[in-house]
Amino acid sequence: MTMLSQTVLTGDCCVLMPARGPFDMIFADPPYGDTSLAWDRRVDGWLPLARAAVQPSGSMWVFGSLRCFMATATAFDDAGWKYAQEIVWEKQNGSGFHADRFKRVHELVVQFYRSDAPWGAVYNxxxxxxxxxxxxxxxxxxxxxxxxxxxxxxxxxxxxxxxxRSVIYARNAHGRAIHPTEKPSGLIEILIRTSCPPGGLVGDWFAGSGAAGEACRFSGRRYLGCEIDPVMARKAGDRIASTLPFHQGERP
Structure with a gap:
């Protein structure tokens, strides 16, 4: 089986990623900005850059909370992104910040596509x-x-x-994660198979643990990720390099 390129860049995605397109699909798990943690700060300016770096037939899947999407809704519109659909990731447990509300065991994943492209032209x-x-x-x-x-x-x-179904259950990586907000690669693989053609290029603008790179390895897609933390970028690269790709017919 031919090995497809899987690369993790170290640095600011707004600087390093735009010139390395066009991407067939963009995957993004940016900080939500919902907590007081030092690293949890919303990133400005990346949405128009990502829009310019995606193919007309491409789309973007973004992880986030409802609060985050409500706060940034106009930023997606202004950057030339159009809403397509969303899924709900249901996990086995969650981290609640309030004892007087429902226990939060879900996150949203929203798909956007270029506002100048008809939905019928988007790979799906x-x-x-x-x-x-x-x-x-x-x-x-x-x-x-x-x-x-x-x-x-x-x-x-x-x-x-x-x-x-639009509500998809997948266990989170608590206890074995290499990044505090790591997402399950199996869930990401579903999104990749939906929106990126075989052999296509996925741009992961906030690579974190490299879970999306692992999912690309499993699904036969090329991967280019970017992580601003050099220690995490090295861990992500090591993770992807150690993932054995599935041969055709081994994985649905």
């Missing part, structure tokens, strides 16, 4: 799971809250594919 592979039950669904009357939907029906078979 619908993800499915093999757990459908046999049934035929016919649409007889338009639900009043959905607007116009063309008439039609679909048939599913036992064990056949069905659309992957």
């Amino acid at each position: 592979v619908v993800q499915t799971t093999p757990d459908a039950t046999a049934r035929t669904v016919r649409r007889k009357k338009r639900p009043p809250h959905t607007g116009h939907i063309d008439a039609g029906h679909y048939v599913s078979e036992d064990g056949g594919p069905r659309l992957m």
Whole structure:
């Protein structure tokens, strides 16, 4: 199997990443700015640079909290990004900051694409799971809250594919993480398979632990990450280098 390039740069993503595009997909896990921790400060200025560095057919997946996205909504619009969809990452436990509210065990992952490109031109592979039950669904009357939907029906078979749900459970990396906000590479791999063609280039603007690089290695995509912390950049590079790629047919 041909080894695809997997590289982690050390430095400021706003300086190092723009000239290394165009990327088929951008993955971003920036600081949310929700806590008083010294490193948890929102990064300004990267959104228009990322927009200029992505292919017209590309898109960007961004991890964040609802508070973070609400605070930065206009920044996405001003930078030329258009909202596509979001998923909810459900984890087995979470870190609650308040004892008088629901225990927070989820994070959002939102997809954006270039505002000058139609959604139909964006690379998108619908993800499915093999757990459908046999049934035929016919649409007889338009639900009043959905607007116009063309008439039609679909048939599913036992064990056949069905659309992957937007709430996806994946254990977090607490106890084994090499970065305090590390995301599960299996979840990231789903996003990569959805939005980056095989052999395409994923730009990871806040590389952290290198989990996205590991996911690219598993899924047969090229990877270029950037991490401002030199110690973490070295750990991320070592992690990716030690990950054995799957040969075609070994992993769905």
